[in-house]
Amino acid sequence: MIIRDYMKRNVHSISEHATIREAAAKLVEYHIGLLPVVDQASKLIGVVGLRDLLTLELPDFFELLPELDFVHDFGAVETTRPGIEQLNQPVVRLMHPATFVRETDGLLKGYALMLKHQLHDLPVVGESGKLVGIASRVDIGTAILATWKYIGSESP
Amino acid sequence: MNGILASIIFLISLWLIFSEKLNRTITSMIGAALMTGVGLILGFFNEEEALRSIDFNTLGLLMGMMILVAMLEPTGFFEFLAVWAGRISRGHPVRLLIMLGTITTIFSMFLDNVTTVVLIAPVTILICEILGINPVPYLMAEALLSDTGGVATLVGDPPNVLIASAAGFSFNDFLTHSLPVVLVAWLTALGLLRFLFRKELSIKPPNMEAVLKLEPAEALDDWKTARRVLIVLGLAILTFFMEEWLGISPAFVALSAASIAMVWTRPNIQETLKRIDWSVLVFFGALFVMVGGLEAAGVLNMFVDGLKKLNTIPPVLLGVIMIWLVASLSAFVDNVPITIALIPVLQGLGASGMNTDPLWWALVFGAGFGGNATIIGSTANIVVASLSERTRTPITSALWNKRGLPVMLATCTVASILYAVFYPFFA
Numbered sequence: 001m002i003i004r005d006y007m008k009r010n011v012h013s014i015s016e017h018a019t020i021r022e023a024a025a026k027l028v029e030y031h032i033g034l035l036p037v038v039d040q041a042s043k044l045i046g047v048v049g050l051r052d053l054l055t056l057e058l059p060d061f062f063e064l065l066p067e068l069d070f071v072h073d074f075g076a077v078e079t080t081r082p083g084i085e086q087l088n089q090p091v092v093r094l095m096h097p098a099t100f101v102r103e104t105d106g107l108l109k110g111y112a113l114m115l116k117h118q119l120h121d122l123p124v125v126g127e128s129g130k131l132v133g134i135a136s137r138v139d140i141g142t143a144i145l146a147t148w149k150y151i152g153s154e155s156p
Numbered sequence: 157m158n159g160i161l162a163s164i165i166f167l168i169s170l171w172l173i174f175s176e177k178l179n180r181t182i183t184s185m186i187g188a189a190l191m192t193g194v195g196l197i198l199g200f201f202n203e204e205e206a207l208r209s210i211d212f213n214t215l216g217l218l219m220g221m222m223i224l225v226a227m228l229e230p231t232g233f234f235e236f237l238a239v240w241a242g243r244i245s246r247g248h249p250v251r252l253l254i255m256l257g258t259i260t261t262i263f264s265m266f267l268d269n270v271t272t273v274v275l276i277a278p279v280t281i282l283i284c285e286i287l288g289i290n291p292v293p294y295l296m297a298e299a300l301l302s303d304t305g306g307v308a309t310l311v312g313d314p315p316n317v318l319i320a321s322a323a324g325f326s327f328n329d330f331l332t333h334s335l336p337v338v339l340v341a342w343l344t345a346l347g348l349l350r351f352l353f354r355k356e357l358s359i360k361p362p363n364m365e366a367v368l369k370l371e372p373a374e375a376l377d378d379w380k381t382a383r384r385v386l387i388v389l390g391l392a393i394l395t396f397f398m399e400e401w402l403g404i405s406p407a408f409v410a411l412s413a414a415s416i417a418m419v420w421t422r423p424n425i426q427e428t429l430k431r432i433d434w435s436v437l438v439f440f441g442a443l444f445v446m447v448g449g450l451e452a453a454g455v456l457n458m459f460v461d462g463l464k465k466l467n468t469i470p471p472v473l474l475g476v477i478m479i480w481l482v483a484s485l486s487a488f489v490d491n492v493p494i495t496i497a498l499i500p501v502l503q504g505l506g507a508s509g510m511n512t513d514p515l516w517w518a519l520v521f522g523a524g525f526g527g528n529a530t531i532i533g534s535t536a537n538i539v540v541a542s543l544s545e546r547t548r549t550p551i552t553s554a555l556w557n558k559r560g561l562p563v564m565l566a567t568c569t570v571a572s573i574l575y576a577v578f579y580p581f582f583a
Contacts, residue, residue, distance in 0.1 A: 060547035061282035070239055070374035075366025076288025 003110050004103035006143040007124045007133035013038045014091060016045055021087040023094075024053055034121040036131050037095050044123055044131045046095040053094060056082040100125050103132055111140045158200040162453035165190050166446055173493050180493065181435040184442035191449035201452040209448020210441050213407045214321045219437060220410025221311055224389055225271050226431035227423050231382035232375050234275035237263070240372040242283035247364030249289065249357040250350065253297050256280055257346060260298040261305030264536075265312045266393060269302040273536045277543050283370075287361035290549050293353035296556070297346075299540040300528050300563050304345050307524030308338035310396070310406060314436070315495040315523040320406075322499045323516040327396040327406060333517055333582060337574045341525065341567040348566050352559050381421045388417040443496045456504040464508050471511075472579045475518040476572045482522025483568050487529035495523050514575075514582040521571040529564035531556040 013036040014023050023035055027050060034049040059077040062068075100123040101110045114122055114137050122140070124133040169187035173180045188206070195201020228234075237259050245252035256276065264272045277295055284291035306312035310320045310330045319325065325333075350357065376382065392413035399406060418425070450456065466474060485494050498519060506512040527534030531541050531553045537560070544551040575582060 059282070059285045061278060061285055063546060064278035064281060064543065065235075070235075070371045071282065071286065071369075072371060073286065073366040073369035075286030075363035076361070077285050080288070 001107045001143070001147070002103065003101050003105050003107060003124050003135055003140070004133070006107065006139050007103070007135040008139065009133045011036065011123070011131060011134040013042070013131055014048070015039075016090075016092055016095075018091045019088050020053065020056075020091050020094060023048055023091040024087070027053070032121075034119075034123075034134075036098065036123040036134065037091060038131050042131055043129045044098055044100060044125050046092070047098040047123060048091055048095045052096065055094070056086055098123055101135075102126070107140050107144050110135060111137075111144060114140070158198050158453040159455045159458050161194055161198070162191060162200070162450050163455050165194065166450050166455075169446060170493060170497055174489050180490070181439040181442070184439050184446065188442040188445035188449075191446050195449050195452065200454070201449045205452055206445045206448060209451070210444045211318075211321050213405050214317050214444075215437055215441060216405075216407025217311065217317055217410045218314065218440070219432070220392075220407065220412075220414040221266075222268065222432045222437075223414035223428065224385060224392070224410075224417060225267050226428045227385045227417055227421060228267075228382060228389075229271060229275065229431055230378070230427075231385070232377040233382040233386070234263070234272060235279050236372050236376040236382075238276045238279035238283070239370050239375045242279070242367045243370050243372060245367065247287050247361050247367045249293075249359070249361065252283065252287075253294055253349070253353075253357065254346065256294055257297045257301040257349075260302045261342065264302035265305050265309050266389070269306050269313070270535045270539055273298055273302055273539050274543075277540055279375075281543070281547055283367060286363060286366040286370075288363045289359060289361045290356055291547065292544065292549055292551055292555070293349070293356045295540045295544055296551065296559055297349050297353075299534070299536040300345060300349065300560060301342065303527055303534050303536050304342050304525065304563075304567055305338060307341075307520060308335045311410075313491075313524055314440075315491050316520060317406075318440075318492070318495050318499065319516055319520055319523075322503065323513065325516065326400050328400065331397075334520055337521065337571055338524075340574060341570045344566050344570050345528075345563045348563055349559070352562060381423070384420045385417050388413050388420065439492075443493070447496060447500055450500055451503075456500055456507065466505070467510060471514060471583070472576050475514045475575055475579070475582070478515055478518035479522040479525075479568060479572055479575065482519055483526030483529070483564065486523050486526025487533045487564065491523040491527055491534070495519065511583055514579065517582045518575065521568070521575065525564060525567040525571060527564075528567065529557075529561045531560070533560070533564075 012026060012030050012032060014026055016037050016039050026035055027033070034047055036044050037046045037048055039045050059074070099113055099117050099119060101113065103124050103126055110122055120137050122135050123131055124135055126132040165187055169183050172178045172183045192201060192203060192206045238256065241255035241259050242252065245255050260272055260276050276298060280294050280298065281291045284294060307316070308330065310316050310325070310327045316330065320330070392409055395402070395409045396406060399409065482494060482498070502512050502515055502519065505515065527537065531537055531551065537556070541551045541556070
């Protein structure tokens, strides 16, 4: 029951030299929430997700006010878009350190890590720190649940 | 010898506070300990005198008002006010500036203006963002106008509390002497801000309807508590007016009000007391001990002979010089230590037989209006600037010098003119 057997090998990643605009385009194209950022040797150096990119859209008051229920119309904020200079900045500006697992790690360890850090996707690295795949919460969770059907039946 | 040692302790402490080499509360505590210790050894000051030199009237008044604000803070009342101001303005920039500036001023005249600004500024940023306009003029106006307005009342600003206690001014003395000057200065400041920000204020917000969909009532989380605290606060202010007639101190009024409000609203006492700025109270108390030591060492008497020469300067000119000197100092350092440093000087002058009332008022105006000049001049300025740093349009020190400094110069000029013209009234 190791991660390698249940992860997706076809992982979409982005180069550390890419721009924020390129990262956004990739997330849209593949309809995914997380992009591992890799260097030339495809070593994992960090991740950038929907959440990180969307901070560029969030209004300043979002962080400053504890609650927003009294705001029924976001008005001008709804139509403000990031500036062109912001989109052309390197993606590493919004990147943060990755929580990852090794391909030989157990499934439950992977699941626990995701739960602890409230993640939906977990990059998987090989021996040399190279990105080899990505596992979602559903990939890992269903893989664990699948073993339950053997419980109570004769063990192999 | 006693005087020299006491002066050295006091001056080193002041230097540490002004240069911010050591936190001001820590400095004042070690200063008070040293003053009392040296006084004990040399026999000019003892523990009993140290305790007696603490002005519990000042501390009690500050603490009582702080508890009231601490109870009002979590109710969402300030947010409600700001949201309401936004709605009433219907998104017109000038109207919004006047509404937010006035509300912040009125509440900071009676409550701690830092708390007021801390709670109103984030909502201001929200209103500006949904309108699609730059929040900087509104944030700066809130800080500048609330600092200016705070000068009007005894409870509006900590230096006023200190001065009232040292000079024996009552709540009504402030209403008759300071309020009229502040009214003119405040309107001047508002007019000047309208002019300085004319470019920003002339832009029609792209999304004016959005503010009409704000729901003030939904920002108010606990109307029951807010109403009760406000009622008690209103009664306390009424009692301040009658303070002389009733023969009671403002500290007694504030602490009683705080107690009544707590009995009525039953807040979580731990949480409420946590929101009180204890460091300010400790700082004040320790500074009083230091000044008491200075007095006991006879330093003030040493001053008096030198200060007598000031009698040759025309008193009106002396007062105006005082306004500008204190204002220039307050532009760069906190006005509380300045006030505390000047209290013994003015008391020394008083001991020399001079009528110091006009100088006390000059100190009130200088300490109050001077802080507007720079981004670090007052706590409200620092708070607004640091909030704006978390937005896309941070307020820079250079911008403050261009917009805040003229306000400081204008309010000090207004104060000087009124002071000179109506000098006999201040004497």
